[in-house]
Amino acid sequence: MSFIKTTASTLAITAISATAAAARDNVQVAGSSTVLPYASIVAEAFGDNTDFPTPVVESGGSSAGLARFCEGIGETTIDVANASRGIRDGEIEECAANGVTDIIEVRIGYDGIVFASQIDGPDFTAFTPSDLFNALAPQVMVDGELVDNPYTQWSEFNADLPAADILAFIPGTKHGTREVFEEKVIAVGCEETGAFEAMMEAGMSEDDAEDACLAVRTDGLSVDIDGDYTETLASIDANPNAIGVFGLAFYENNTDTLKVATMSGVEPTTETIAAGDYPVSRPLYFYIKGAHIGVIPGLKEYAQFFMADELAGPDGPLAQYGLVSDPELAATQAKIEAEEAM
Amino acid sequence: MTASPKSSLLTVDARTKKRNAAEKRFKAYGIVAIAIGLMFLVVLLTSILRSGLPAFTNTVVALEATVTQEDYDAAEGQLLKTAAYEALLVAKVNEFLTAQGSTIEVDEDFITDRLVPKTGATIREFYKANPDQIGQPVTFNLPASTRISRYFEGDLLREDVTDSRFLMVEDLDVVDEMIAAGLITTAFDWNFITGTDTAVDNPGGAGIGASVIGSFFMMIVVLLLALPIGVAASIYLEEFAPKNRLTDLIEVNISNLAAVPSIVFGILGLAVFIQFAHLPQSAPLVGGLVLTLMTLPTIIISTRASLKSVPPSIRDAALGVGASKMQAVFHHVLPLAMPGILTGTIIGLAQALGETAPLLLIGMVGYVAREYPDGIISGFVDSNSAMPAQIYTWAARADTGFYEKAWGGIIVLLVFLLTMNLIAILLRRRFERRW
Numbered sequence: 169m170s171f172i173k174t175t176a177s178t179l180a181i182t183a184i185s186a187t188a189a190a191a192r193d194n195v196q197v198a199g200s201s202t203v204l205p206y207a208s209i210v211a212e213a214f215g216d217n218t219d220f221p222t223p224v225v226e227s228g229g230s231s232a233g234l235a236r237f238c239e240g241i242g243e244t245t246i247d248v249a250n251a252s253r254g255i256r257d258g259e260i261e262e263c264a265a266n267g268v269t270d271i272i273e274v275r276i277g278y279d280g281i282v283f284a285s286q287i288d289g290p291d292f293t294a295f296t297p298s299d300l301f302n303a304l305a306p307q308v309m310v311d312g313e314l315v316d317n318p319y320t321q322w323s324e325f326n327a328d329l330p331a332a333d334i335l336a337f338i339p340g341t342k343h344g345t346r347e348v349f350e351e352k353v354i355a356v357g358c359e360e361t362g363a364f365e366a367m368m369e370a371g372m373s374e375d376d377a378e379d380a381c382l383a384v385r386t387d388g389l390s391v392d393i394d395g396d397y398t399e400t401l402a403s404i405d406a407n408p409n410a411i412g413v414f415g416l417a418f419y420e421n422n423t424d425t426l427k428v429a430t431m432s433g434v435e436p437t438t439e440t441i442a443a444g445d446y447p448v449s450r451p452l453y454f455y456i457k458g459a460h461i462g463v464i465p466g467l468k469e470y471a472q473f474f475m476a477d478e479l480a481g482p483d484g485p486l487a488q489y490g491l492v493s494d495p496e497l498a499a500t501q502a503k504i505e506a507e508e509a510m
Numbered sequence: 511m512t513a514s515p516k517s518s519l520l521t522v523d524a525r526t527k528k529r530n531a532a533e534k535r536f537k538a539y540g541i542v543a544i545a546i547g548l549m550f551l552v553v554l555l556t557s558i559l560r561s562g563l564p565a566f567t568n569t570v571v572a573l574e575a576t577v578t579q580e581d582y583d584a585a586e587g588q589l590l591k592t593a594a595y596e597a598l599l600v601a602k603v604n605e606f607l608t609a610q611g612s613t614i615e616v617d618e619d620f621i622t623d624r625l626v627p628k629t630g631a632t633i634r635e636f637y638k639a640n641p642d643q644i645g646q647p648v649t650f651n652l653p654a655s656t657r658i659s660r661y662f663e664g665d666l667l668r669e670d671v672t673d674s675r676f677l678m679v680e681d682l683d684v685v686d687e688m689i690a691a692g693l694i695t696t697a698f699d700w701n702f703i704t705g706t707d708t709a710v711d712n713p714g715g716a717g718i719g720a721s722v723i724g725s726f727f728m729m730i731v732v733l734l735l736a737l738p739i740g741v742a743a744s745i746y747l748e749e750f751a752p753k754n755r756l757t758d759l760i761e762v763n764i765s766n767l768a769a770v771p772s773i774v775f776g777i778l779g780l781a782v783f784i785q786f787a788h789l790p791q792s793a794p795l796v797g798g799l800v801l802t803l804m805t806l807p808t809i810i811i812s813t814r815a816s817l818k819s820v821p822p823s824i825r826d827a828a829l830g831v832g833a834s835k836m837q838a839v840f841h842h843v844l845p846l847a848m849p850g851i852l853t854g855t856i857i858g859l860a861q862a863l864g865e866t867a868p869l870l871l872i873g874m875v876g877y878v879a880r881e882y883p884d885g886i887i888s889g890f891v892d893s894n895s896a897m898p899a900q901i902y903t904w905a906a907r908a909d910t911g912f913y914e915k916a917w918g919g920i921i922v923l924l925v926f927l928l929t930m931n932l933i934a935i936l937l938r939r940r941f942e943r944r945w
Contacts, residue, residue, distance in 0.1 A: 224792065478588075
C-alpha cells in the first residue's frame with residue numbers, strides 16, 4: 169500500500185510544481201552558438217548589476233532558436249532568440265501563424281569569420297575567395313573548361329600557396345556560419361574564376377548555377393564540422409596541413425595555437441571588419457517577443473542593457489571578447505526604447 | 511612379483527600435455543587482458559587527476575582597497591557598476607608600485623581586463639552586505655586571469671607572451687613585483703565547488719555548485735518516480751501476473767527498453783514533456799522525468815532478479831500458515847529482496863547521474879546554471895543544469911581556463927559516482943542473504 173501512497177503523493181507534488189512553473193521571473197534566451205558567448209557575458213553582467221534575476225541563455229543554433237521562438241507566446245516559450253543570420257520570411261510566417269507578431273529585431277554587431285591553421289604548419293597566410301573555391305569546389309575551371317576538381321595541393325592552382333595537401337574543416341550545414349562561408353567566399357570565388365559563367369553557358373538556369381556554385385567537394389578533402397569551434401580546433405591540432413573556419417573571437421582566444429590568413433589581402437581584425445574592409449563578416453542579431461515585454465520582468469531592461477554603450481559599444485566587454493560593434497548603435501537603442509516591431 | 515612403481519602411476523601423455531598447455535595459455539591471456547584493462551584505468555585516472563586538480567586551486571591576488579561613500583555612490587550610479595568597482599583598485603595598485611620603488615604605472619584596463627577581470631561583482635556584493643566597511647581598508651582576494659595564473663604557475667613563460675588584449679608583456683613586470691611582495695598566492699578554490707556558472711569571459715569565477723544542486727533535484731525526481739513505479743511493476747510481473755503472451759511481450763519490451771540509446775529518451779522528453787505538456791525548459795523536473803524513463807528498465811530488471819532469488823520455500827511457508835498472496839509478498843518476499851532492489855536502484859541512479867545526451871535536448875547546455883534555486887519548488891522547475899551537461903558546456907568554451915574546469919568537474923562527478931557505488935556495495939554486503 170505504501171508504494172501506492174508514495175506514487176500518488178509524488179504525482180501530486182509533480183502537479184503542484186508544474187503549476188508553480190507558470191510564474192517565471194527570469195528572461196529566457198536561446199539560439200545561435202555564435203551569439204551565446206556575448207549573450208552570456210551580458211546575462212551575467214545583467215544579473216550582477218541589476219535587481220533582476222540572471223537570464224538563462226541556451227545554445228542550439230540559430231534555426232533551432234528561431235523555431236522555438238516561433239512556437240507561440242506564453243511563459244513556457246522563450247522571450248529572446250539569438251541568431252547569426254537575419255530571420256527568414258518563412259520563419260516570420262511561422263511565427264505569425266502561432267500568434268507571435270510583434271517581433272523586435274536587434275542587430276548586436278558584426279562577427280568576422282577567419283581562416284586559420286596550425287601556428288607551426290605550412291604558410292597559409294593569404295587567401296582569396298578564388299583560392300578557396302579552387303580548393304573546395306567539386307567542379308573548377310582548368311584552362312577555360314569546367315572539369316571535376318583535379319587539385320590535391322594548394323600550390324597546383326596558386327604558386328604562392330604552399331605545396332601542402334588540401335584539407336579544410338568547414339562549418340556544417342546547420343550552422344549560420346556556413347551560409348556566410350558559402351555566400352562571401354565560395355560564391356565569390358565561383359564568379360571570380362569564371363565557373364559561374366561556364367555553368368550558365370553549359371545550359372544551367374541562373375538559379376541552378378547559383379546553387380551549384382555553393383557546393384563543396386565530397387571526396388573527403390573538405391570536412392563538415394557539425395559541432396562547435398572546439399571540434400574544429402581539435403581537428404586542426406591533429407592535421408598540420410589543414411585549414412579551419414573560426415569566428416574571430418574564438419581565434420583571438422587561441423592565438424597561441426592558431427595563425428590566421430588574410431582574405432583578399434585584408435587581415436581580419438575588429439577594425440577592418442567594422443570598416444567593412446574584411447569581406448567575410450556577418451551581422452549578429454537577437455529577436456525580442458514584443459508580447460512578452462511587460463509580462464516577463466526585466467525583458468526590455470535586458471535588451472536595453474545589452475545594447476547600452478557600456479556593453480555593446482566599442483570599449484565594452486563584448487568588443488573585448490571579439491564582437492565588432494555596430495556603428496549605428498544609437499539607432500538600435502532608440503528602436504528598443506520605442507519597442508519598434510518589424 | 512611385480513616391481514613397485516618408482517613414481518606416480520600417472521604418465522602424462524601428449525594429449526594431456528597439450529590440454530594443460532592450453533589452460534596455461536588461457537590463464538596468461540586472462541592476466542594480459544586484466545593488465546591492459548588496469549593500465550587503461552591508471553592512464554585515465556592519472557590524466558583526469560593531472561588535468562583536473564588545478565581546477566580546485568586558483569591563483570589569487572590580494573588587493574587592498576578603501577572604498578569611500580562617494581566612490582560607492584558613484585559606482586552604484588553607473589550602468590556597469592561592477593566594472594566601476596574594479597576601476598577603484600587602480601589607485602591602490604599604483605600606490606603599491608610606487609612604494610615598491612617601481613616607476614610603472616598601470617591603467618584601468620590592466621585591472622579590469624588583464625589582472626583580475628570580472629571580479630567587480632565580488633567587491634560589490636561585499637559592500638552591499640557590509641555597508642559598515644565603507645571607508646575602511648579592506649583586502650580582497652580576487653582570482654587572477656587565466657594567463658596570469660598560468661604565468662604564476664610556470665606554465666606560461668615570459669618569452670612566449672605576445673601582446674594581446676589578454677596580456678601585455680609589460681604587465682609581467684607588475685606581476686613580478688606583486689609576486690615578490692607575496693600578493694599573488696595559490697589558494698584552495700572553494701568557489702569551484704560551491705559557485706555557479708559564469709559567462710564565457712570569466713573562467714576564474716566558475717563553479718560547479720549550482721549544477722550539483724540541479725543534479726540533486728533530478729535524482730530526487732528519478733528516485734521518487736522510478737523506485738515506486740519500477741518496484742510495483744516488477745512485483746506485479748513477478749508475483750501476480752499470469753504467464754501469457756501479453757506478459758511475455760511486456761517482458762521482452764522491458765529488456766529492449768534497457769538497450770535504447772539515452773538520446774532517444776531526450777527526444778521523447780522534448781516532444782512529450784516540453785512541447786506537449788508545456789513543462790518548463792531546462793528544468794531539473796523535466797530532466798528527472800526523462801532520466802526516470804531511462805532508469806526504469808534497469809530498476810525493473812534488477813528488482814525482478816532479486817525477487818526471483820528469494821527461494822519459493824519462503825512463499826510456500828507464508829501461504830502455508832494462512833497468509834494471503836499479498837501478505838506473503840509484502841511481509842516476507844519483499845523485505846528479503848530489498849538489498850538487491852536498493853543496489854539496483856543506486857546503480858540505476860548512478861547511471862542517470864552521469865547521463866548527458868538526453869539533457870542536451872531539453873535545454874541544459876548554454877549559460878544555464880547561473881543561479882542557485884530559491885527553494886524546493888524553484889529547485890525542481892527553475893532552469894538549471896546538471897553536472898555532466900555543465901562539464902560538456904565548459905569543454906566547448908574558447909578560454910582554456912574552462913577546459914581545466916571541465917576536468918575538475920569530471921573529478922567531482924566521479925567522486926559522486928564512486929560514493930554511490932560504494933553505498934551500493936556496502937548495502938549488499940551488509941544485508942545480502944545467501945540461501
